[in-house]
Amino acid sequence: MLEGADAIIFGTPTYMGSASGTFKTFMDATSQVFVSGAWRDKIAAGFTNSGSRSGDKLLTLIELNILAAQLGMHWVSLGMLPGNNRSDGSEEDLNRLGFFLGAAAQSNTDQGPESTPPASDLRTAEMLGARVARVTQQFIRGRRATEGARSLPAEAALT
Numbered sequence: 001m002l003e004g005a006d007a008i009i010f011g012t013p014t015y016m017g018s019a020s021g022t023f024k025t026f027m028d029a030t031s032q033v034f035v036s037g038a039w040r041d042k043i044a045a046g047f048t049n050s051g052s053r054s055g056d057k058l059l060t061l062i063e064l065n066i067l068a069a070q071l072g073m074h075w076v077s078l079g080m081l082p083g084n085n086r087s088d089g090s091e092e093d094l095n096r097l098g099f100f101l102g103a104a105a106q107s108n109t110d111q112g113p114e115s116t117p118p119a120s121d122l123r124t125a126e127m128l129g130a131r132v133a134r135v136t137q138q139f140i141r142g143r144r145a146t147e148g149a150r151s152l153p154a155e156a157a158l159t
Helices: 021-029 031-036 057-070 119-145 154-158
Strands: 007-015 043-050 103-106
Touching: 007 021, 007 057, 007 119, 021 031, 043 057, 043 119, 057 103, 103 119
Parallel strands: 007 043, 043 103
Antiparallel strands: none
């Protein structure tokens, strides 16, 4: 199913300062995708969630970004200014945790999924999804427009 997708948004909890063990198993399983190049030129983005406001979520987003780069994918950032960083800001602001590389959420560890993460974090993730959809459409249109164009020689593409 992922091979047929134009875009893939990676998501994992941040646990003990890194992507979860389950996601790392998924990352390892992409070694055949790496060799085959099957996801080359797909659009990629990522999101994560942890119990702490920081929780080292940036490291997790970097891990997702590097995975996408290794697989030859094009990374889409969140594309939003940070919220809740002024005296008139609030917990309801989009991107309230101030991440740029992807969407980040914070869930209180003593509450269940019915009340956490906060609605503003969920809306931020929705905005990332909408941005990925828009960028993917632009990318596909550009690819179609240039399909007949002569490709650059491999040496020129590397310089």
